[in-house]
Amino acid sequence: MFKYPFLLLAFILSTSLLLTAADQDWPVYLGDKSSSQYSTLDQITVENVDRLEVAWVYNSGGTSPDNRSQIQCNPLIIDGVLYGSSPDLVLFALNAATGKELWRFHPFGENGEGHRLGVNRGLVYWKNGNDERLLMGAGNHLFAIDLKTGRPISTFGDKGRVDLLKGLGRNVDDLYYLANTPGVVYQDLIIMGGRLNEGLPAPPGHIRAYNVITGEQVWRFNTIPHPGEYGHETWPEDGYLKSGGANVWTGMTVDEKRGLVYCPTGSASADFYGGDRLGQNLFANTLLCLDAKTGKRVWHYQFVHHYMWDRDLPTPPNLFTLKRNGLEIPAVSQCTKSGHVFVFNRVTGEPLFPIEERPYPSSDLVGEQAWPTQPLPTKPAPFARQVLSYNLLNNLFPETLPELQDQFVRLRPHMPFTPPSVQGTIIFPGFDGAAEWGGQATDPDGVLYVNSNEMPWILTMINASRGSTNGERVFLQMCAACHGQDRLGSENQGTLIPPLTVEKLNEKNLDEAGVREKIQKGAGIMPSFGFLAEKDIDAVIRYLFHDADSEAADEESSDVNTVTTYGHTGYNKWKDSNDYPAVKPPWGTLNAIDLNTGEYVWKTTLGEFPELTVKGIPPTGTENYGGPVITAGGVLFIAASQDEHFRAFNMKSGEELFKHKLPAAGYATPATYSVNGRQYVVIACGGGKLGTKSGDAYLAYALPQ
Numbered sequence: 001m002f003k004y005p006f007l008l009l010a011f012i013l014s015t016s017l018l019l020t021a022a023d024q025d026w027p028v029y030l031g032d033k034s035s036s037q038y039s040t041l042d043q044i045t046v047e048n049v050d051r052l053e054v055a056w057v058y059n060s061g062g063t064s065p066d067n068r069s070q071i072q073c074n075p076l077i078i079d080g081v082l083y084g085s086s087p088d089l090v091l092f093a094l095n096a097a098t099g100k101e102l103w104r105f106h107p108f109g110e111n112g113e114g115h116r117l118g119v120n121r122g123l124v125y126w127k128n129g130n131d132e133r134l135l136m137g138a139g140n141h142l143f144a145i146d147l148k149t150g151r152p153i154s155t156f157g158d159k160g161r162v163d164l165l166k167g168l169g170r171n172v173d174d175l176y177y178l179a180n181t182p183g184v185v186y187q188d189l190i191i192m193g194g195r196l197n198e199g200l201p202a203p204p205g206h207i208r209a210y211n212v213i214t215g216e217q218v219w220r221f222n223t224i225p226h227p228g229e230y231g232h233e234t235w236p237e238d239g240y241l242k243s244g245g246a247n248v249w250t251g252m253t254v255d256e257k258r259g260l261v262y263c264p265t266g267s268a269s270a271d272f273y274g275g276d277r278l279g280q281n282l283f284a285n286t287l288l289c290l291d292a293k294t295g296k297r298v299w300h301y302q303f304v305h306h307y308m309w310d311r312d313l314p315t316p317p318n319l320f321t322l323k324r325n326g327l328e329i330p331a332v333s334q335c336t337k338s339g340h341v342f343v344f345n346r347v348t349g350e351p352l353f354p355i356e357e358r359p360y361p362s363s364d365l366v367g368e369q370a371w372p373t374q375p376l377p378t379k380p381a382p383f384a385r386q387v388l389s390y391n392l393l394n395n396l397f398p399e400t401l402p403e404l405q406d407q408f409v410r411l412r413p414h415m416p417f418t419p420p421s422v423q424g425t426i427i428f429p430g431f432d433g434a435a436e437w438g439g440q441a442t443d444p445d446g447v448l449y450v451n452s453n454e455m456p457w458i459l460t461m462i463n464a465s466r467g468s469t470n471g472e473r474v475f476l477q478m479c480a481a482c483h484g485q486d487r488l489g490s491e492n493q494g495t496l497i498p499p500l501t502v503e504k505l506n507e508k509n510l511d512e513a514g515v516r517e518k519i520q521k522g523a524g525i526m527p528s529f530g531f532l533a534e535k536d537i538d539a540v541i542r543y544l545f546h547d548a549d550s551e552a553a554d555e556e557s558s559d560v561n562t563v564t565t566y567g568h569t570g571y572n573k574w575k576d577s578n579d580y581p582a583v584k585p586p587w588g589t590l591n592a593i594d595l596n597t598g599e600y601v602w603k604t605t606l607g608e609f610p611e612l613t614v615k616g617i618p619p620t621g622t623e624n625y626g627g628p629v630i631t632a633g634g635v636l637f638i639a640a641s642q643d644e645h646f647r648a649f650n651m652k653s654g655e656e657l658f659k660h661k662l663p664a665a666g667y668a669t670p671a672t673y674s675v676n677g678r679q680y681v682v683i684a685c686g687g688g689k690l691g692t693k694s695g696d697a698y699l700a701y702a703l704p705q
Contacts, residue, residue, distance in 0.1 A: 023039065046634045075698070091143075200244060260316045311337050356377075394576060419645060440628070
C-alpha cells in the first residue's frame with residue numbers, strides 16, 4: 001500500500017496534465033521528429049466524425065490571378081496559436097480557436113520587392129527558456145523569427161537571416177537554391193537541406209547544421225564527396241567541383257534519444273542523363289544516417305545507382321518500433337516514388353525485409369553508362385503497379401483506346417528502370433510518384449498509411465547538340481524541359497508553363513528586353529538563368545524572336561555545359577484526348593501496410609471524378625499531393641485529391657466516413673490540435689496544381705460545441 005495516497009494521486013494528475021499539454025499541440029512539421037503524422041487526440045472518433053463542421057476560415061491573401069500559386073504548408077500549433085504561410089510566403093500567426101490574425105511577417109519586404117520563388121511546406125519551432133523562435137525557409141534564406149512578435153531576431157545571422165547559398169564549399173551565388181521544406185532541430189542545431197536546379201549547372205546538395213541562436217554554420221556533410229572522403233571514387237575525379245544535386249528537399253527525421261538524423265537525398269544533376277558523372281554517385285538517392293551533433297556518417301543505403309529516372313527520395317522517412325518474434329526493433333522506413341517501402345534497423349542500417357539487386361537494361365544514349373543492377377525490396381509488395389502493359393491501357397472510353405494503343409507500340413516496352421531514350425520511355429509510376437512529399441503516417445502499432453499516385457509519364461530525350469543554331473542548342477538544353485521543344489508550353493509536374501512562341505510573347509507584351517530580364521532574374525516558378533554568358537542569352541533571344549533568321553548571328557559556340565549533350569522534351573503526363581490517365585484506374589490510392597509483417601491491411605481509392613461517378617463508374621482515385629494525419633480516435637484525415645475534397649477514413653478498415661468540398665484543393669498535409677478541450681483539424685487550401693484553381697484559405701474543422 002502506498003504510504004501517501006494523496007501524493008500518488010497528485011503525481012498521476014500532474015503527469016496527466018503534462019501529457020495533455022504536450023499532446024494538444026502540433027509543434028513539429030508532420031507532427032513530431034519521427035514524422036509519424038500521428039496525434040493522441042481522440043475527441044473525434046469513427047462514430048462522430050461525420051458531424052464535423054467548419055469552425056473557422058482564414059484567408060491569408062497572396063493568391064496569384066493566373067491560378068498558379070499554391071499553399072503546401074503543414075502549419076504548427078503551439079499553446080493555442082497557429083503558425084502558417086500564405087501562397088506568397090508571408091508568415092502569419094492566428095488564434096487557433098478562432099482563426100483571428102495575431103501578426104504577419106513578410107520575408108521579402110512589406111511590398112514584396114524580393115524574389116518569391118518556391119513554396120513553404122512548414123516551419124521549425126525552437127525553445128530554450130523564454131527564448132522561443134520560429135525558423136522559416138524562404139527563397140535561399142533561413143529566417144529566425146520571434147514567436148510572440150513575428151519580428152526577425154537580429155542576432156541570428158545577418159539581421160535575422162542566413163544565406164543558404166554560402167558555405168557550400170564552392171561559389172554558387174548565381175544558381176538556383178530554395179529552402180522549401182523545413183529543417184529539423186537537434187538540441188541547439190537546425191539541420192537543413194534545400195531544393196536545387198535539376199539541370200546543370202546546379203549547387204551541391206550538402207547537408208548543413210546551423211546554430212539556432214547565432215546562425216553560424218556548425219557542420220557540413222558533403223553529399224558529393226570531396227577527395228579523401230567516403231564515396232569520392234563513385235564520381236569523376238572532379239565531380240565535387242562540377243556536379244550538383246544529391247540534396248535533401250523532402251525533410252528529415254531525428255532520433256533524439258540516439259542523436260541520429262535521417263536524411264533522404266534526391267538525384268544528382270542533371271536529370272535523366274549522367275554522361276558527365278559516370279559512376280554509382282554516392283550519396284545521391286540515398287538514405288543517410290548521420291550523427292546529429294557532428295554530421296559524421298553512421299550508415300547509408302542507396303536506392304538508385306547512377307540515377308536517370310527522377311527517382312529521388314520524395315518524402316521524410318518514418319521512425320517507428322517494429323515488433324518481430326517478441327522483440328522490439330528500432331526501425332526506419334523509407335517510401336519511394338516507385339511505390340516501394342524499404343525498412344531498416346535504424347541503428348545499424350540492416351534491412352528488416354530482404355532486398356535484391358536485380359539486373360536492368362543498359363542505355364543507348366551516347367556517353368551514358370547505366371548501372372547494371374538496382375535494388376528492390378521483396379516485401380512489402382509495392383503500393384503502386386510496376387509495369388504498364390498493353391492490357392493496362394485505359395479502356396473506359398472505347399473511342400480513345402486506339403490512340404493509346406498506337407502510342408504504346410511506338411514507345412519502348414515498359415519495365416522498371418528502362419533507361420531514358422530518344423524513342424520515348426514510359427515512367428510508371430510517374431515523376432511525381434507513387435509516394436510524394438506530403439509524407440506517410442505511422443501508428444503506435446507499426447501500421448504505415450501512404451497515399452499514392454498512378455499516373456504514367458513519357459520521357460523523351462533530345463540531343464541538344466543537334467540544334468541548328470547556338471540559340472536553339474541552349475534552348476533545348478536549358479528551356480525545353482519546361483516550355484517544350486516546340487515552345488508551346490507544358491504542364492510541368494502539375495504547374496502550367498506558358499508557351500514562348502512569338503505570338504504568345506507579343507500577347508503578353510514581352511519584348512526582347514523583357515525576356516532578357518526574366519532570364520537573368522527569374523520569374524514566378526522559373527529560376528534565374530543569370531549564370532548564362534551574355535552571348536548565350538543573346539542567342540536564345542534571337543532564337544525566340546527571329547528563329548530561322550538567327551543562324552548568321554549565331555556562329556559563336558555556347559558556354560553552357562557541352563558534356564551533357566542531352567536534354568528532354570519536358571515532364572509530360574500520358575493522358576488520352578479526354579484528359580484522363582492512359583492507364584486503367586485506380587489513379588490514386590490510400591494504403592495501410594503492417595510494417596511488422598509486410599502485409600497489407602487495406603487499400604482503397606483516394607478521390608474521384610464526379611462526371612465519371614454519375615455514369616456508374618466506381619471511384620477511380622485521382623492524382624494527389626499532401627499526406628495523411630492519423631489519430632488515437634481511429635480516424636485518418638487527408639485532402640490531397642484533385643477533386644478538391646477533405647476526407648476522413650476509418651484507420652482499421654479504410655472506409656470513407658466524411659467528405660467535404662473545400663474552397664480550393666488541399667495540396668498539403670493537415671494538422672490536428674486541441675484548444676480549451678476542443679479538437680480541431682486544419683488544412684491549407686491552396687490549389688493551383690492539376691488544373692485546379694488557386695486559393696488562400698486555411699480551413700479548420702471541429703465537432704459542434
